[in-house]
Amino acid sequence: MNGSLRNIAVWTAALAVLAFLLLPLCVVLIYAFDAASVQVWPIRGLSLKWFVSTWADEEVRSALLISVEVAGLATLLASVLGTLAALGMNGLSSRIVQAGSFFLTLPIAMPGVLTGIAMNSFFTTCGLPFNLVTLVIAHTTFCTVVVYSNVMARLRRLSPTLLEAAQDMGATPFQGFLTVTLPLLGGAIMSGMLLAFALSFDEVIVSTFTAGSETTLPLWIFGAIRLGQHMPEVNVVVFAVMAVTLVPVVMGQKLAASASRE
Amino acid sequence: MGLRRYAGNLALLVPPFGWLTVFYLGSLFILLLSAFWQVDSMTGEIVHDWTLDNFRVLFSDVTYRIVAQRTIGIAVLVTLTDIVLAWPLAWVIARKVxxxxxLLLLVLVALPLWSSMLARIYAWRLILGHDGVLNWFLHEAGLPGQSIAFTNVALWLVFSYLWLPFMVMPLIAALERIPASLLDAAGDMGATPSQVLRTVIxxxxxxxxxxxxxxxxxxxxGDYVTPMLVGGAGSDFVGNVVYSNVGVSGNVPFAAxxxxxxxxxxxxxMLVARRFGAFDGT
Incomplete structure (x- = not known):
């Protein structure tokens, strides 16, 4: 096989794999606008009517509200914990940083069911009832690493001379942190928070074990698909969830990109 | 300065690592303990008496062995599939553009990972269903329809789809790091492209x-959602057994x-992957 033929083969394979990754997403997006209430391809006609009826559905609304509350609170907590972890690790030896990063990653690297049942047993044993609080605790635990990695990556690129300059000018370490480091980290923290929000907003496996009777939006979708009920509404909600998680991700990428150019 | 500085670091690390220690390690610890507890068959309450009964059942009942084998087997198969699928895409992104x-391609690869997992599983129900997208195209092409929905084949396909970006991303990072001069040198020494691929890349x-x-x-x-939504009657994972044992009538110690x-x-x-340098990139 000569060089150009090999090149064509590699490109073809790469594009095929990319299509495999992206086309299913397009299918979901199209079905949200399906006028029919049965799921048959090709779709029977374009309509926005299911958007209207989904928005009017009380169950969907309350699930959305719970998801936003959980993701919002977990993101806030994770932003504090993740930023503290990154600041504290910065400057320590690379062995310690590696071990610390590994520890922080464990909650998302470990199988979801394991984290879920472990937290379920923990809360039961501690006598904590399952509700919004347990959900927020669980989500914070696996969201922290997202903020941490973003801030850590930014800290690594941050020039120490900036802080030294501030201290030469008479700033205390605390003033230097407040006026130099923190503003420079703002973008990284923000983009980490957006990713954490997207992660939490979409999580279903750990949530089933820690939600009790609360129904987050993913739990509502999961239940509806499983029982084969409200399928037109599922199409719309799935579309909306994708839109909601994509916006922060794209924004987060942009923020991270612009922060790294500074 | 040195000691004071590390004291400062330590103070910053207390909240995040304290949180993880209490809620994550604490949870794992309780999980470990509760695996040796049991449920009172009369009251349904968890009894904190030590017993090996849960493990006895797990090891003696062939059903659970089959479930465990299926879970691990499919996870291995999915990993191998993703390695194969990831290569051409990672190679093009790392070295051809x-x-x-x-940047655009990187965002496109990461996009599915960050969009809803349920939405992506659901997409495959729409594609593989009897009146779904795939059968329509097969029909248009004059081919017989498929019926892999709700089988282990569907499960393998959907899992490979779901986690492919996880393989593409680190592979790109690894391929990017190979200096072009190394490949040139191998070529100059007379290695054929396939030799370069095998012995250098x-x-x-x-x-x-x-x-x-x-x-x-x-x-x-660690999934149970995907087997539930795209798998069939013989697709239960360890996660499904765990899931069905949590709840009102369940047996949490057994699930644990x-x-x-x-x-x-x-x-x-992880220990094996570490030997292969899985953690060296961080």
Whole structure:
């Protein structure tokens, strides 16, 4: 096989794999606008009517509200914990940083069911009832690493001379942190928070074990698909969830990109 | 300065690592304990008496062995599939395109990972269903329809789809790091392209594949949602047994014991992956 033929083969394979990754997403997006209430391809006609009826559905609304509350609170907590972890690790030896990063990653690297049942047993044993609080605790635990990695990556690129300059000018370490480091980290923290929000907003496996009777939006979708009920509404909600998680991700990428150019 | 500075670091680290220690390690610890507890058959309450009964059932009942084998087997299969699928895409992104196109492609690969997992599973129900997208295209092409929906084949396909980005990303990072001069040198010494691939590129890409495989393997291993939504009657994972044992009529200690298998398997896998340099990139 000569060089150009090999090149064509590699490109073809790469594009095929990319299509495999992206086309299913397009299918979901199209079905949200399906006028029919049965799921048959090709779709029977374009309509926005299911958007209207989904928005009017009380169950969907309350699930959305719970998801936003959980993701919002977990993101806030994770932003504090993740930023503290990154600041504290910065400057320590690379062995310690590696071990610390590994520890922080464990909650998302470990199988979801394991984290879920472990937290379920923990809360039961501690006598904590399952509700919004347990959900927020669980989500914070696996969201922290997202903020941490973003801030850590930014800290690594941050020039120490900036802080030294501030201290030469008479700033205390605390003033230097407040006026130099923190503003420079703002973008990284923000983009980490957006990713954490997207992660939490979409999580279903750990949530089933820690939600009790609360129904987050993913739990509502999961239940509806499983029982084969409200399928037109599922199409719309799935579309909306994708839109909601994509916006922060794209924004987060942009923020991270612009922060790294500074 | 030195000691004071580290004291400052330590103070910053207390909240995040305190949180993780209490809620994560604490949870794992309780999980470990509860695997040796039991449920009172009369009251349904968890009794904190030590027993090995859960493990006895797990080891003696062939059903659970089959479930465990299926879970691990499919997770391995998915990991291998993703390695194969990831290569051409990672190679093109890492070494064939300019910086602008590269950024775009990177975002496109990461996009599915960050969009809703349920939406992506659901997409395959729409595609593989009897009146779904795939059968329509097969029909238009004059081919017989498929009926892989709700089988282990569908499960394998959907899992491979779901976690492919986890493999592509670290593989790109590994391939990017190979200096072009190394490939040129191998070529200059008379190596054929396939020799270069086998003796230079492949060994240097192993840490990337190892890093990616931790995610593809562990995430597949710990799922119960995908088997429930796209699998069939014979598709239960360890996670499904765990899931069905949590709740009103369930047996949490038994579920805890079974889930410990996942912990052991993943921990073992991480140790192996570490030997292949999975953690060297961080």
């Amino acid at each position: 300019g910086p602008r196109l590269k 492949l060994p240097l890409a192993v840490p990337g594949m190892a890093a990616g495989s931790i995610f593809t393997f562990a995430v597949t291993l 014991a079974f889930s410990l298998l996942l912990l052991v398997v993943v921990a073992g896998y």
